[in-house]
Amino acid sequence: MRKARWTAATTLAVVVMATGCGSKGTGGKTADGTARATTGVATKPAGAAPSRGTLLERAAGTWKYIATPDDSTLDTLVIKDGKATAKGAKLSCTGAFVPTKKGGQESATITYTCQGGKDGGRGLGHLKVDPDGSSLVIDFDGPRGGWGGPVDSYRRA
Numbered sequence: 001m002r003k004a005r006w007t008a009a010t011t012l013a014v015v016v017m018a019t020g021c022g023s024k025g026t027g028g029k030t031a032d033g034t035a036r037a038t039t040g041v042a043t044k045p046a047g048a049a050p051s052r053g054t055l056l057e058r059a060a061g062t063w064k065y066i067a068t069p070d071d072s073t074l075d076t077l078v079i080k081d082g083k084a085t086a087k088g089a090k091l092s093c094t095g096a097f098v099p100t101k102k103g104g105q106e107s108a109t110i111t112y113t114c115q116g117g118k119d120g121g122r123g124l125g126h127l128k129v130d131p132d133g134s135s136l137v138i139d140f141d142g143p144r145g146g147w148g149g150p151v152d153s154y155r156r157a
Helices: 002-020 055-059
Strands: 061-065 076-080 083-087 092-096 098-102 105-111 124-129 135-140 151-156
Touching: 055 105, 055 124, 092 105
Parallel strands: none
Antiparallel strands: 061 076, 061 151, 076 083, 083 092, 098 105, 105 124, 124 135, 135 151
């Protein structure tokens, strides 16, 4: 079984290398000698954030929770001008990110204010955004004296 998978993977790698590398020395021309059309424009998803800028600029936008939602999750997160609005099945929270420096790196923290006074055991949250702006994580400390809080992970909507 393992040998069959290894053989299939090796065969696939060889095929990709042989066909995916393009033709060498054609100078941008097709096999019939005509020039290839290239636009030079990289496509980017419509909802993508700038890959450069401050942490809060990269975080701006609408985000969707990546795991299976339950009663304590915040399924949708909207960040605009450093302010966050998060909604879930039974939670609705707002808060403002406070920019800080942590270990020489740009960081931001948030404490949600939720309807009904319950934040799902979150407490103080620490924002992390991938450099390309495709994913966002808020790592919560949890209640004081506890073992930690949830980690809310999102993908750009």
